[in-house]
Amino acid sequence: MPFDGILVNNIAKEFNKLLAGGRISKIYQINKDSVILHIRAKGENFALFASCNAQAARIHLTDKQFESPAAPPVFCILLRKHLLGGIIKGFFTNGFERIITMEVEAVDELGDKETKKLVFEIMGKHSNIILLNKDDKIIDAIKHVDFTLNRVREILPARVYVLPPSQDKLNPEMNSTFELILNEASTSSRKISSFLLSRLQGFSPVLCREICVRAGVDEDKPVSGLTRDELNLIIREIQKLLEDLGTKGPRPSVAFDFDGKKAVDFHCTALNQYSTNKHYNRISDAVDAFYTLKSNWLFTNQQTQNLLKFVEKLLDKSTKRLEINLKTYEENKDYDKLRLYGELITANIYSLKKGMDKANLVNYYSETGDIIEIPLDENKSPQENAQLYYKKYNKAKTAFSYAEKEIKKIKAEISYLESVMFAIEAAQKPEQINEIRLELYEQGYLSQLHNKKSRKNEKIRSVHIAPLKVISGDGFEILIGQNNKQNDKLTMKIARSDDIWLHIKNFTGSHVVIRTEGKDVPESTLLEAAGYAAWFSKARFAPKAEVDYTFVKHVKKPSGAKPGMVVYTNYKTILTEPREP
Numbered sequence: 001m002p003f004d005g006i007l008v009n010n011i012a013k014e015f016n017k018l019l020a021g022g023r024i025s026k027i028y029q030i031n032k033d034s035v036i037l038h039i040r041a042k043g044e045n046f047a048l049f050a051s052c053n054a055q056a057a058r059i060h061l062t063d064k065q066f067e068s069p070a071a072p073p074v075f076c077i078l079l080r081k082h083l084l085g086g087i088i089k090g091f092f093t094n095g096f097e098r099i100i101t102m103e104v105e106a107v108d109e110l111g112d113k114e115t116k117k118l119v120f121e122i123m124g125k126h127s128n129i130i131l132l133n134k135d136d137k138i139i140d141a142i143k144h145v146d147f148t149l150n151r152v153r154e155i156l157p158a159r160v161y162v163l164p165p166s167q168d169k170l171n172p173e174m175n176s177t178f179e180l181i182l183n184e185a186s187t188s189s190r191k192i193s194s195f196l197l198s199r200l201q202g203f204s205p206v207l208c209r210e211i212c213v214r215a216g217v218d219e220d221k222p223v224s225g226l227t228r229d230e231l232n233l234i235i236r237e238i239q240k241l242l243e244d245l246g247t248k249g250p251r252p253s254v255a256f257d258f259d260g261k262k263a264v265d266f267h268c269t270a271l272n273q274y275s276t277n278k279h280y281n282r283i284s285d286a287v288d289a290f291y292t293l294k295s296n297w298l299f300t301n302q303q304t305q306n307l308l309k310f311v312e313k314l315l316d317k318s319t320k321r322l323e324i325n326l327k328t329y330e331e332n333k334d335y336d337k338l339r340l341y342g343e344l345i346t347a348n349i350y351s352l353k354k355g356m357d358k359a360n361l362v363n364y365y366s367e368t369g370d371i372i373e374i375p376l377d378e379n380k381s382p383q384e385n386a387q388l389y390y391k392k393y394n395k396a397k398t399a400f401s402y403a404e405k406e407i408k409k410i411k412a413e414i415s416y417l418e419s420v421m422f423a424i425e426a427a428q429k430p431e432q433i434n435e436i437r438l439e440l441y442e443q444g445y446l447s448q449l450h451n452k453k454s455r456k457n458e459k460i461r462s463v464h465i466a467p468l469k470v471i472s473g474d475g476f477e478i479l480i481g482q483n484n485k486q487n488d489k490l491t492m493k494i495a496r497s498d499d500i501w502l503h504i505k506n507f508t509g510s511h512v513v514i515r516t517e518g519k520d521v522p523e524s525t526l527l528e529a530a531g532y533a534a535w536f537s538k539a540r541f542a543p544k545a546e547v548d549y550t551f552v553k554h555v556k557k558p559s560g561a562k563p564g565m566v567v568y569t570n571y572k573t574i575l576t577e578p579r580e581p
Helices: 005-019 074-083 175-185 192-199 205-215 228-247 283-332 335-347 382-426 430-442 455-461 484-494 523-535
Strands: 023-029 034-041 044-051 058-061 087-093 099-107 113-121 128-132 138-141 253-256 263-267 276-279 358-362 371-375 468-471 477-480 500-504 512-515 545-551 572-576
Touching: 005 034, 005 044, 005 058, 005 087, 005 099, 005 228, 005 283, 023 074, 023 087, 034 074, 058 283, 074 099, 074 113, 074 128, 074 138, 175 192, 175 228, 192 205, 192 228, 205 228, 205 263, 253 283, 263 283, 283 382, 283 430, 335 358, 335 371, 335 382, 382 430, 382 484, 430 484, 477 484, 477 523, 484 512, 500 523, 512 523, 523 545, 523 572
Parallel strands: none
Antiparallel strands: 023 034, 034 044, 044 058, 087 099, 099 113, 113 128, 128 138, 253 263, 253 276, 358 371, 468 477, 477 512, 500 512, 500 545, 545 572
16 A cells, blocks of 8 residues: 555645646546546646556556547546636645545636535545535545445535544654654554554555664564664654655655566655665656556566466477377387388298298398398288288388478477567566567467457557667677567677677577677677576576577578577587676
């Protein structure tokens, strides 16, 4: 619950600074939970986004583009009727509750000025957006709530708006709050972070943990077990947080998980409990970035899992086909022996009789004249036995030749699918997943998404992402393909013949190219690029890995080869540690 009362209080101040006095020019309801108000203020255009989605309730400025339904919902029509063209008087909060009220001076149907209010309640599953008249009567709400849903208060047209029930928490700006905390601490068995959450207005779990981290106190320690010095440290950090927000202003931040890839939290202050923070100029920018990153991660994660399952099934089928063909190969690899049996029976046909179950014949192909025992069908004549072996020979030879070709083809397919698996697992953006989906479609693995050509399909086809670019410590440009399509484009189109091409040895991995610009490449850059080639491969977590390198002119793509598949010659091998860019 990072959208807590402290953040709400500070983002309301940000809105007042940017939007107060502005005119509402457009209003859209993009889905059942969310609205966007376009505002012209202080010579700039702003878009105020508000959502009461239970999993992502929030309000912030955004520069994202959203699609709106062709026909506006009833709530949107009412917002336009009462607020369009209105002047924003200000944004108001009630202490550190998670409620923002936007007051708007609008013109009614008679041309008279009248104050309307749009209330944004950011309270998880109880979030709502409510339009009020000047007397605080509800005109409408984006979500209607009657007594069957909430016995405490109804949110319905014509009802008088009342605030949600107080949680009986303490205002952190009052000195008396901390006297009470000190008094209660000695008898509470709660963990300190849980205790702060239960007693302080506006503090979310992430902020309570942050206070503990800043104070150097274990968040899981019982309050009653804290020393007076530890309690004073906790109180001082709470006071300092509020003082800094008031005097220095917010320091909006988005926090990332241990590998810096997934956005996990945000706030209007730095989150020192996480090793990676990205800071923004405005709270809205941080909130907008967090939900964009979260949405992208959720989409990418879901698409990744779907594609992985799909490719795993393809790999499973290919592996079973390989096993079948390997068995066929082994069963029929001695097909020449069957031809020999037929020839020896034919050569000795007059010395053989029907009813014999075997024949010991001289192998005239053998220099030593070995005797071969040949099984016979006693119900067949010698000629029929010879024909039977010729027939078995032709069948075995055909099966062997087919299996031999299939094994080569299936092994290449398995190698290709493993490279696709690697690219899927390494993908971090929706665009990268779309590019891989396109590749699978072009290779005939995925049927057309909607069978018919559609704008969506055309949009997916047009997605092309440039290879990752890194500048080496010596100033050389290093390009890294992140999937098979990028690998092909990088090696076959972007790279020049005198550039250096690198690839992990005997593993699936990315193509890496050093742009030489006609210069000699120092060993340090070669080692750096080799480290990247090892990192972007299945040898990523090995302590050391072998990487092959050669000039691009020695890298060829065989006719009909799958994306990313190449052959190379005149190469050297370097041993290096995998290196993350």
